[in-house]
Amino acid sequence: xxxxxxxxxxxxxxxxxxxxxxxxxxxxxxxxxxxxxxxxxxxxxxxxxxxxxxxxxxxxxxxxxxxxxxxxxxxxxxxxxxxxxxxxxxxxxxxxxxxxxxxxxxxxxxx
Amino acid sequence: xxxxxxxxxxxxxxxxxxxxxxxxxxxxxxxxxxxxxxxxxxxxxxxxxxxxxxxxxxxxxxxxxxxxxxxxxxxxxxxxxxxxxxxxxxxxxxxxxxxxxxxxxxxxxxxxx
Numbered sequence: 001x002x003x004x005x006x007x008x009x010x011x012x013x014x015x016x017x018x019x020x021x022x023x024x025x026x027x028x029x030x031x032x033x034x035x036x037x038x039x040x041x042x043x044x045x046x047x048x049x050x051x052x053x054x055x056x057x058x059x060x061x062x063x064x065x066x067x068x069x070x071x072x073x074x075x076x077x078x079x080x081x082x083x084x085x086x087x088x089x090x091x092x093x094x095x096x097x098x099x100x101x102x103x104x105x106x107x108x109x110x111x
Numbered sequence: 112x113x114x115x116x117x118x119x120x121x122x123x124x125x126x127x128x129x130x131x132x133x134x135x136x137x138x139x140x141x142x143x144x145x146x147x148x149x150x151x152x153x154x155x156x157x158x159x160x161x162x163x164x165x166x167x168x169x170x171x172x173x174x175x176x177x178x179x180x181x182x183x184x185x186x187x188x189x190x191x192x193x194x195x196x197x198x199x200x201x202x203x204x205x206x207x208x209x210x211x212x213x214x215x216x217x218x219x220x221x222x223x224x
Contacts, residue, residue: 004154012189033211034213035214041218042214042216043155043198043214045211045212045213045214048211056211059211091154091155093154093155098160099157099160100147100155100157101157101210102152102155102156103121103154104152105153105154
């Protein structure tokens with residue numbers, strides 16, 4: 001079937017606004033991961049879900065960041081009161097067991 | 112925290128074998144060695160993984176030393192499309208529960224014509 005999809009592909013917002021990023025994992029994949037990658041930097045882990053629960057939220061940079069997953073499928077990453085340092089590519093990945101499949105990412109630009 | 116050490120960059124001529132080293136001297140007995148790569152402006156792509164035996168698939172070969180403290184990813188006939196950042200990661204087997212992948216800085220491999 002289809003791979004991991006993310007929407008929007010690009011998002012430009014003003015400082016202080018809230019944004020929602022969506023991830024549709026591969027059907028049947030129980031684990032879902034969020035990462036972000038700032039320009040020229042490596043991948044930074046944010047959070048992962050096993051089913052609808054999030055055993056590891058250690059990478060969320062502040063309480064402005066939250067994520068949820070419903071029905072063991074779609075996940076939404078919400079950033080409140082965006083700051084310029086939030087500008088990055090946000091990547092979602094899903095897996096059933098071993099291999100992580102990454103989506104194309106959402107490029108977030110905070111002006 | 113990444114538990115691996117890789118050279119920041121490497122070059123290889125097109126058509127030659129690219130050998131990418133990785134040190135993981137603190138690897139635990141239940142941790143696998145994974146390799147991913149990230150081509151510019153794309154999400155990372157799984158390449159291969161192994162525990163202690165050498166592994167081969169259609170993309171690459173993975174050679175793990177007997178003491179498991181280091182490994183080498185081999186791209187047997189590199190092409191220009193293999194230009195990417197290659198990440199070596201250690202991680203427990205997924206059957207123990209979903210485990211995050213911790214990416215280090217990786218090796219930027221450039222394939223030259």
